[in-house]
Amino acid sequence: MTELDATDRAILAALRRDGGLNAKEVGDAIGLSQPAAYRRIKRLEEEGVITGRSLIVDRAALGFEVVVFLGVKLAVRGRASMADFERAVVAIPEVQLVQHVLGVYDYRLKVVARDLADFERILRRRIMTLPGVGDIESNVLLSDEL
Numbered sequence: 001m002t003e004l005d006a007t008d009r010a011i012l013a014a015l016r017r018d019g020g021l022n023a024k025e026v027g028d029a030i031g032l033s034q035p036a037a038y039r040r041i042k043r044l045e046e047e048g049v050i051t052g053r054s055l056i057v058d059r060a061a062l063g064f065e066v067v068v069f070l071g072v073k074l075a076v077r078g079r080a081s082m083a084d085f086e087r088a089v090v091a092i093p094e095v096q097l098v099q100h101v102l103g104v105y106d107y108r109l110k111v112v113a114r115d116l117a118d119f120e121r122i123l124r125r126r127i128m129t130l131p132g133v134g135d136i137e138s139n140v141l142l143s144d145e146l
Contacts, residue, residue, distance in 0.1 A: 002047045019053035064112040067141035071105035075134030084131040
């Protein structure tokens, strides 16, 4: 386990807000020189604290106005059925997130669609035909700006 001091935590906070910041920008944001910020960021990467940076795409700008979270319960449980389901579900481009969970459902999916008609098409033609799918519960996202 890596011990983090206040400066390390400030670096991580700055990079969580904007993963695209370079060492100079991180240093400026937290009151550190560029070389010192670079060394600390590099150390955090080498120690596995920072494992990568991600790109955030505005789904609405691409025409995806609807987000639906699905709870999926497999009809048959077992390693083979889970592997078949996982292999097939990750191949669906509208499925943005696949989580194997414990509870009523076996999986939680985040699906994006252009509109409700598009979501219905994705649900009927792609998700409901996946190997092993049993029960599905849909929850349409109303707001994520709270």
